Amino acid sequence: MKKFRIIAMLLALSMLIVLAACSQNDTKGASQSGKTDSTGTASQTETTDSKQDTAAESDWTKEKITINFIHGHSEEAEKTILTSTAFREMINIYKQKYPNVTINETRNATDYNDNILKLAAAENLPDVFSFLYSQYDTIVGGGQVHDITDYVNPDLYIDKLAGCTYTDGRIYGLNMKFTDYNIVYYNDKMLKEAGLSEFPKSLDELLALDKYFDAKGIDLISLGNKGQWFAMNHFLNPIVYEVCGAEWAESMINNEGKYKYTDEKFIEALRYVQKLAPVFNSDYNSQDDVWAVGWYCQGNSFCHVSGSWATNTILLYQDENPEVVENTKAAIWPSISGKEEDTYIVYASTETYGINKKIDKNSPKFQACLELIKQLASTDYAEFCAKRGSTAPIAVETDIESLHPLLQDFMSVHNYGYPKARAFFTYLNNNVNTRMRANLQSLLAGTMTPEQMAADLQKAQEEYMATK
Amino acid sequence: MNERIKPKNSVMALYLVPIYLVYLCVFILPVILAIYFSFFNFRTVSSKTFVGLFNYKKLFTDPLLLSSLKNNLYLVLVCMIGQIGIAFVFANMLYSRLINPKVSNFFRTVIYFPVTLSAVIIGYVWTMIYDYHFGLLNQLLISFGFPDAVKAWLTDERSIMTVVSIPMIWQYVGFHLVIIMAAMTSIDKEVYEMAEIDGASGFRKAVSITFPLIKNTLSVCVLLCVSANMKAFDHILAMTNGGPGYSSSVLALYAYKISFAENNLGYGNTVSVAIMVVMVIIIAGAKGIMSLFKSKE
Numbered sequence: 001m002k003k004f005r006i007i008a009m010l011l012a013l014s015m016l017i018v019l020a021a022c023s024q025n026d027t028k029g030a031s032q033s034g035k036t037d038s039t040g041t042a043s044q045t046e047t048t049d050s051k052q053d054t055a056a057e058s059d060w061t062k063e064k065i066t067i068n069f070i071h072g073h074s075e076e077a078e079k080t081i082l083t084s085t086a087f088r089e090m091i092n093i094y095k096q097k098y099p100n101v102t103i104n105e106t107r108n109a110t111d112y113n114d115n116i117l118k119l120a121a122a123e124n125l126p127d128v129f130s131f132l133y134s135q136y137d138t139i140v141g142g143g144q145v146h147d148i149t150d151y152v153n154p155d156l157y158i159d160k161l162a163g164c165t166y167t168d169g170r171i172y173g174l175n176m177k178f179t180d181y182n183i184v185y186y187n188d189k190m191l192k193e194a195g196l197s198e199f200p201k202s203l204d205e206l207l208a209l210d211k212y213f214d215a216k217g218i219d220l221i222s223l224g225n226k227g228q229w230f231a232m233n234h235f236l237n238p239i240v241y242e243v244c245g246a247e248w249a250e251s252m253i254n255n256e257g258k259y260k261y262t263d264e265k266f267i268e269a270l271r272y273v274q275k276l277a278p279v280f281n282s283d284y285n286s287q288d289d290v291w292a293v294g295w296y297c298q299g300n301s302f303c304h305v306s307g308s309w310a311t312n313t314i315l316l317y318q319d320e321n322p323e324v325v326e327n328t329k330a331a332i333w334p335s336i337s338g339k340e341e342d343t344y345i346v347y348a349s350t351e352t353y354g355i356n357k358k359i360d361k362n363s364p365k366f367q368a369c370l371e372l373i374k375q376l377a378s379t380d381y382a383e384f385c386a387k388r389g390s391t392a393p394i395a396v397e398t399d400i401e402s403l404h405p406l407l408q409d410f411m412s413v414h415n416y417g418y419p420k421a422r423a424f425f426t427y428l429n430n431n432v433n434t435r436m437r438a439n440l441q442s443l444l445a446g447t448m449t450p451e452q453m454a455a456d457l458q459k460a461q462e463e464y465m466a467t468k
Numbered sequence: 469m470n471e472r473i474k475p476k477n478s479v480m481a482l483y484l485v486p487i488y489l490v491y492l493c494v495f496i497l498p499v500i501l502a503i504y505f506s507f508f509n510f511r512t513v514s515s516k517t518f519v520g521l522f523n524y525k526k527l528f529t530d531p532l533l534l535s536s537l538k539n540n541l542y543l544v545l546v547c548m549i550g551q552i553g554i555a556f557v558f559a560n561m562l563y564s565r566l567i568n569p570k571v572s573n574f575f576r577t578v579i580y581f582p583v584t585l586s587a588v589i590i591g592y593v594w595t596m597i598y599d600y601h602f603g604l605l606n607q608l609l610i611s612f613g614f615p616d617a618v619k620a621w622l623t624d625e626r627s628i629m630t631v632v633s634i635p636m637i638w639q640y641v642g643f644h645l646v647i648i649m650a651a652m653t654s655i656d657k658e659v660y661e662m663a664e665i666d667g668a669s670g671f672r673k674a675v676s677i678t679f680p681l682i683k684n685t686l687s688v689c690v691l692l693c694v695s696a697n698m699k700a701f702d703h704i705l706a707m708t709n710g711g712p713g714y715s716s717s718v719l720a721l722y723a724y725k726i727s728f729a730e731n732n733l734g735y736g737n738t739v740s741v742a743i744m745v746v747m748v749i750i751i752a753g754a755k756g757i758m759s760l761f762k763s764k765e
Contacts, residue, residue, distance in 0.1 A: 113729075114728040114729060117728050117729075117731050118728055120511075120512060121511065121512050121513060121727075121728075121731070121733055122512075122513060123512050123513055123514060135731070137511065137731070138511040138512060138731050141511070142511055142512040142514075142515055144512070226709065226711070228709070228711065281600075282600055282619070282620045282623070283599070283600035283601070283620035283622070283623055284623070285620075285622070285623040285711060285712040286595070286598075286600070286620060286621075286622035286623045286708070286712075430729065430730050430731050431730050431732070434725065434729045434730045435730075438710070438711060438713050438714055439713060441711050441712040441713045442625065442712055442713030442714075442715070444712075445623065445624075445625055445712050445713070447625045447626075447712075447713065447715070448713065467509045467732070
């Protein structure tokens, strides 16, 4: 009988231990703040001329510091995607500079954006993390990230850090990526065979080519919209700027309530997007972007519309499909009117790196975290990307002559001087953003009208404003 | 139990404490919390605003919730017919004396194999089968002379629910087959032999002997099928992510998207509570119908 009691007690005890272990807070690092009275500020890096860098250098570089860091760059991506390779390079530079800092990295390449929201909802974010502008309401509005306005110099950045400035005018992180979203990669040989000497300047001219390529069994544009945001960013973005105007778009981003999604001009923009559906590969709603690049590189489509990241992805096909890669040129997505002043280059600076607000601003750990995010969004990063023909939030001198012809072509489009517009949808609230991505699939499939979509978006916007 | 070795009631209660604690924390507490949170609007746990029944009012006017519920009910219906129906037919065929027991065992194992695979793997495998350009299905259609039937299966909103339900049927036929065959072993073989002497065909034996005698097992299969398909999530996430648009969205996926894509945690909890209520109603309804049949007998 005694044995039974002992076993019962042991079972109960072990269960309690298991339960206690499960509930343990895994952001120990984030909560170890406030244990030091260090007042040192960030040491100077190549990144920003911090306003507080003139202050006395602390000795935080001599203390053992551990940073818990979550990001969405997989090992595979670091080998194949330039921005991820650059990210790893920056981490390595940081580790060399600050050997006293140990970075506990958590890679979360799958569903990163959803997972960061889960951590934010539970107020369990790690010390340093990346997030999107559409998540600012939760993460910044929820007071979970440090205001670093006083530690950074916006003038260094192309967009003056607008991409990480919240509605209160304060800066809550630094963006690592800078991307153009409406670049057309087209097969110049096919274009010439179709009887054109240069890429169409107007949308109608481009769409007119569909008949020619359709007869040859070639898709005009390869698109992989399974992820839902590709059609939105590559096509709807520039069309909205042209049809609705920059003022309308900025007003919607800022939730001013001045305009509505049911405005006739927005419905007209949706009509233009719907017109594009027949020129895509039939399965655009069930394929992803990587597939769409491959489809283009295999010579199955005349062009592929994507962000600036696709340049390097296309070059990965150099050995497999050299003819297509050698004949690929870059152009800007044509405007409806064909006029240059209506042809916007849509960009966004994204992937904001922020610091958990649980960390004491006066602690050595805060300094270490600040230096880490500055390193990620540094001139080092910009130079690394520029040397390889990619864009970054900081403008640096680039010797484009040494680049592959396709990269040169892309850089000349990027630097041409088209009017710049920030990617409207990147900065929208989550309610509208999610609904718009899903509805755009239905709009392209023809199961939803532009009017229905506009009404649904307006409803989502009103729901957002009601719960804000 | 022998009184000498039977532990005291207090000791037995102590034995049960850990499992009750686990049950409470893992099953009961989340349900209570979901109901509690459904009365709030919030994006993070500490920033809750009490909104009373606002989220519940919204439930009844949310067309996406209704379309997700319809998709779930469609899935339940199709899978019930597909999974249990096919399993019943296969079970009768494999139980036939005409089939060598070794062959029967082999097929039973092979058919059960997909059950052991992860739903996400099944989803990706079937995404490849449905691929427009290189997929097995379209290649077969072309080979058999039906090139006009070739289409992008996962992009057609009108047929998408049927398309996504086929992998789910394929995966779980084996699960129900094993249950039905186990039930069939309890039927006295002499009953079949007598029916054969009387000239009963395979179909007649299945309908007039097997079906009535394993009715209780079949009703368990129905309940398992209903509960599994009401919480369908991962197959659809892997194949379509609820798209195109919201055409293949189901309740669990919708609740997930509301909570973690739109970050509307209060309403997400309300949708979860709604799923629970709908499941209880459907399962209670199914049990009620079955008990009605039983009482008539």
